[in-house]
Amino acid sequence: MTQNEMKKAAAIKALEFIENDTIVGVGTGSTVNFFIDALASIKNKICGAVSSSEESTKRLKAHGIEVFDLNSVDVLDVYVDGADEITRHMAMIKGGGAALTREKIVAAVAKKFICIADDSKQVAVLGSFPLPVEVIPMARSYVARELVKLGGDPVYRQGVTTDNGNVILDVHNLQILDPKVLEAQINAIVGVVTNGLFALRGADILVLGCSDGIKVIQ
Numbered sequence: 259m260t261q262n263e264m265k266k267a268a269a270i271k272a273l274e275f276i277e278n279d280t281i282v283g284v285g286t287g288s289t290v291n292f293f294i295d296a297l298a299s300i301k302n303k304i305c306g307a308v309s310s311s312e313e314s315t316k317r318l319k320a321h322g323i324e325v326f327d328l329n330s331v332d333v334l335d336v337y338v339d340g341a342d343e344i345t346r347h348m349a350m351i352k353g354g355g356a357a358l359t360r361e362k363i364v365a366a367v368a369k370k371f372i373c374i375a376d377d378s379k380q381v382a383v384l385g386s387f388p389l390p391v392e393v394i395p396m397a398r399s400y401v402a403r404e405l406v407k408l409g410g411d412p413v414y415r416q417g418v419t420t421d422n423g424n425v426i427l428d429v430h431n432l433q434i435l436d437p438k439v440l441e442a443q444i445n446a447i448v449g450v451v452t453n454g455l456f457a458l459r460g461a462d463i464l465v466l467g468c469s470d471g472i473k474v475i476q
Contacts, residue, residue, distance in 0.1 A: 262292075264376035264467030265340075269293035271465050271472050272338050272374050278303045281331055283364045284318060285339025286311040286357040289374050293338055294318055308334060310364045311357040312421050328364060337368035341375050341461070342387045342454070346475070348373070348461040349437040353390030353454030356420050362452050365459055373461035377468045384437055388413070388428035389444075390454040395425050397449020404447045405429050408440070424451055 259267065269292035276282055276297070284294060284307045294314065297307070298321035306324030308331055309315040315325050339361055341350040350373065352358050365371050389410070393401045402412040410429035418426050434440055437457035444453040464475040 259467070259469050261376050261378065264469070265289040265374070266292040266467075267472055268374040268376065268465045268467035270296045271474070272372050273297070273300060275336055275338075275370070275372050275463065276300065276304065277335060279305055280335045281305050281326055282307045283334040283337030283368045284309050284314050285337065285361050285364070286314050286355045287340040289340035289376070290314060290338065291317060293374060294321065297321070298323065308364055310339070310360040311355070313355075313357075328367065331367070334364070334368040336370045336372055337365050338372045338374060339365070341373050341379050341456075343381045343384050344373055344375060344379055344461065344464060345381060345384060348464065349384060349455070349457035350460060351384050351387050351389055351454050352456055353392070353426070354387070356390065356415070356418050356426050358390055358454045359392050359420065359422055359452045362456065362459070365456065370463065371459070371461045372463050372465060374465045375467070377466050380466060384434040384455070385432040388430045389432055389434070391427045391429060391444060392420055392422070392424050392451040392453070393427055394449045394451065398425055398427065401447055401449045402427055405444070408443060422451065
């Protein structure tokens with residue numbers, strides 16, 4: 259299978275975790291786009307969705323799926339999203355699409371986090387993919403200096419503004435051996451909105467598209 263075929267297969271498999279009459283948390287990215295398209299096939303069985311980005315909201319609405327404001331939802335049974343990297347311990351790097359803050363908020367509300375990905379995203383150690391950090395614009399230079407102290411090489415993602423009106427620093431050359439500790443350290447820097455480590459609240463289930471089929475890891 260090609261990479262896109264593996265993504266699509268994982269996305270379709272994730273439908274098995276969607277229960278009737280529920281509101282589904284939906285992430286952002288190329289693999290999630292396949293999931294949204296697949297979700298349209300059962301849209302009459304669900305109540306609707308909560309979206310983590312304007313891009314996903316548009317795609318959901320184009321399929322006729324109702325999108326709810328998260329503030330109007332007490333709990334989500336399931337959240338489905340992709341990853342830029344994920345380990346066997348279910349810690350992830352996310353945020354390549356600059357939607358990390360809203361993704362992290364929706365994930366926090368969900369009872370179960372289903373990560374869908376192709377097998378190229380599974381790694382032994384996080385950090386080959388640059389770690390995105392969402393930053394209040396006026397704090398960009400200060401936060402960058404603090405990230406250097408943590409051993410990273412932050413690069414300002416030029417021309418990108420998040421849905422929240424902030425900027426992204428992509429931190430290169432990190433070998434993340436303890437993602438939970440680093441996630442907390444970066445989030446403690448004044449001016450950081452959040453970072454793309456999803457370790458304190460990692461995935462519960464990984465649906466992995468592989469060349470020889472689907473693997474479900476729990």
